[in-house]
Amino acid sequence: MSFRVLLMSAFAMYRTEPVVCVIIISYIELTNQFLRARSMLVLYLSIYGNFYRMEALLASQDNEDLTRRDFMTLAGPAFFAVGGVMALWPFIDQMNPDAGALALASIEVDLAPIAKGQAITVMWRGKPVFIRNRTLAEIEEAKNVSLEDLPDPAPDEERTKKGHENWLVNVGICTHLGCIPKGQSLSDTKGDYNGWFCPCHGSHYDTSGRIRKGPAPRNMDVPPYQFISDTKIKIG
Amino acid sequence: MKAHNDTYLPSGSISKWIDERLPIMRLMHGQFVDFPTPRNLNYMWTFGGILMFCLVTQIVTGIVLAMHYVPHADMAFDSVQRIKRDVNYGWLIQSIHAVGASMFFIAVYLHIFRGLYYGSYKAPREVLWILGVLIFLAMMATGFLGYTLPWGQMSFWGVTVITNLFSSLDEIVPGLGSSIVTWLWGGYSVTGTTLNRFFSLHFLLPFVIFGLVALHVWALHVSGQNNPTGVEMKVKSDGVPMSPFAVMKDLFALVIFVIMFAWFVFFVPDYLGHADNYIPANPLVTPAHIVPEWYFLPFYAILRAIPSKLGGVIAMFSAIIVLVFIPWLDTSRVRSTKYRPLYRWFFWLFAFTCIALGYLGAMPAEGSYVFWARVFTFY
Numbered sequence A: 001m002s003f004r005v006l007l008m009s010a011f012a013m014y015r016t017e018p019v020v021c022v023i024i025i026s027y028i029e030l031t032n033q034f035l036r037a038r039s040m041l042v043l044y045l046s047i048y049g050n051f052y053r054m055e056a057l058l059a060s061q062d063n064e065d066l067t068r069r070d071f072m073t074l075a076g077p078a079f080f081a082v083g084g085v086m087a088l089w090p091f092i093d094q095m096n097p098d099a100g101a102l103a104l105a106s107i108e109v110d111l112a113p114i115a116k117g118q119a120i121t122v123m124w125r126g127k128p129v130f131i132r133n134r135t136l137a138e139i140e141e142a143k144n145v146s147l148e149d150l151p152d153p154a155p156d157e158e159r160t161k162k163g164h165e166n167w168l169v170n171v172g173i174c175t176h177l178g179c180i181p182k183g184q185s186l187s188d189t190k191g192d193y194n195g196w197f198c199p200c201h202g203s204h205y206d207t208s209g210r211i212r213k214g215p216a217p218r219n220m221d222v223p224p225y226q227f228i229s230d231t232k233i234k235i236g
Numbered sequence B: 001m002k003a004h005n006d007t008y009l010p011s012g013s014i015s016k017w018i019d020e021r022l023p024i025m026r027l028m029h030g031q032f033v034d035f036p037t038p039r040n041l042n043y044m045w046t047f048g049g050i051l052m053f054c055l056v057t058q059i060v061t062g063i064v065l066a067m068h069y070v071p072h073a074d075m076a077f078d079s080v081q082r083i084k085r086d087v088n089y090g091w092l093i094q095s096i097h098a099v100g101a102s103m104f105f106i107a108v109y110l111h112i113f114r115g116l117y118y119g120s121y122k123a124p125r126e127v128l129w130i131l132g133v134l135i136f137l138a139m140m141a142t143g144f145l146g147y148t149l150p151w152g153q154m155s156f157w158g159v160t161v162i163t164n165l166f167s168s169l170d171e172i173v174p175g176l177g178s179s180i181v182t183w184l185w186g187g188y189s190v191t192g193t194t195l196n197r198f199f200s201l202h203f204l205l206p207f208v209i210f211g212l213v214a215l216h217v218w219a220l221h222v223s224g225q226n227n228p229t230g231v232e233m234k235v236k237s238d239g240v241p242m243s244p245f246a247v248m249k250d251l252f253a254l255v256i257f258v259i260m261f262a263w264f265v266f267f268v269p270d271y272l273g274h275a276d277n278y279i280p281a282n283p284l285v286t287p288a289h290i291v292p293e294w295y296f297l298p299f300y301a302i303l304r305a306i307p308s309k310l311g312g313v314i315a316m317f318s319a320i321i322v323l324v325f326i327p328w329l330d331t332s333r334v335r336s337t338k339y340r341p342l343y344r345w346f347f348w349l350f351a352f353t354c355i356a357l358g359y360l361g362a363m364p365a366e367g368s369y370v371f372w373a374r375v376f377t378f379y
Helices: A003-015 A018-031 A036-060 A068-093 A099-103 A136-143 B013-021 B024-032 B043-068 B076-085 B090-117 B126-148 B153-171 B176-185 B192-223 B242-267 B294-305 B309-329 B341-360 B364-377
Strands: A107-110 A119-124 A127-133 A167-171 A194-198 A203-206 A211-213 A225-229 A232-235 B036-038 B239-241
Touching: A068 B090, A107 A119, A167 A232, B013 B024, B024 B242, B036 B242, B043 B076, B043 B090, B043 B192, B043 B242, B076 B090, B090 B126, B090 B242, B090 B294, B090 B341, B126 B153, B126 B192, B126 B294, B126 B309, B153 B176, B153 B192, B153 B309, B176 B192, B239 B242, B294 B309, B294 B341
Parallel strands: none
Antiparallel strands: A107 A232, A119 A127, A127 A167, A194 A203, A203 A211, A225 A232, B036 B239
């Protein structure tokens, strides 16, 4: 692929049917995955080329209401406006997470060292993830709550994986205003429901990470994760 | 401001309300729509608008790059690579910024030579011209500071060499030059400290340029534009309103310019740079062949060619500073080179010398000779 092809295709657009333009654009699209801008440029040229074609078409119909000048005064600014918007996109998109941030999007965690009743915190996408190895009492407590008592009803089964009910994996961020709730270490206060307690505005979470009392609107989020072996999970 | 008919008619009640309190739209309309432009301007007069486009492009892309760049000796090089590889459209924005610097200088050189050819520096446009020289100086400083930031081998050694120019002052007052260099570096060699302050200044200077450009445009709109004949507009019919006539012509030239710009950005983004700048800065090894960016080559050639440290530095700076005095060095009362056959020869010889200096890199006698010969012809 070279500059020659670009020139040739621009020329073809000028002279031939728009169908041919589309074929050339798709050809360049397919052969140049790594240089997307090139195909954008070609697309752009084709739009410009078609303006001329349409203009000629209008002129040949001898339309008295719509002159060539009218068309050009509309098409010209439209061309610049479309181009302007297209040129704006890279400057907006550059603020989105970059490839480096996306590359950190999934992590693996070894669960073997976590004893019953213990919890650990791991970092995932810059956020803390609470992993708790729940005791039987805690699991029972979570399962025996009537859904009507919950502000954000969700059964415990939906928040854990079948066969691994003792493992609770939550994004450790209070759904109120983003603080990190207390309750991970043994000395922490765990709130009224034996789960977590957010010190910022007093939200209480239960042993399933569900909101029970306080201003938070939702249960703590469950991140996407799967067991890749009995003692290892992959988050993200 | 030159008197011309005010055709501004605020349409809505809101624009009327604003117009009575802050007539900014009326000012803009008067200066950029009704403003009389000579009807015989050629395409050499489109570079003002193109340069404005370049400045805005550099500022916009530069602000984006500053969001991702890390001015730290250990991280700067990697952060530029990260911009090119990881940041969404970073490859595009970085490339526009790097190529844009070169495009900016191409346009400014053509703009300066236009001024020299058509005598745009002569009364009553001396202040306009001097502001232009100041903008050029600020651009060179910005370009130099910016080239430091990728922190490759060429960046590092370019800074070392150029800042060491000041050490030539030791030949006048012993110790003075070295003290200045140490002050510039913030240490006893070029370090991350230097990089950090250069980043800050590189961010600042474009806004200084922007202010100077505003004054430059103001001065232009006081005296009115020169034209290829060098004869001032005398009657109203000598000019046409800036919009749509000059604006459309400028836009067309801008589109052509941007196509060339885009060709560099998309197809040869590194053509105007140097391969050695893809090697991270190493304070222990100097590249075998150290050159500045192409737009500094003529000046660099003057520096290298004079066999005296201080003399070279003085010659290089005077080659720039002499531009300030051109309105008074040139005593001819004819503006346009169209009507100055002898000076025309010297003009093209000068243009050729500048290119030759840039290309060959070592022809000092020729450079100074032609330059001064040209200046003397004016008498």
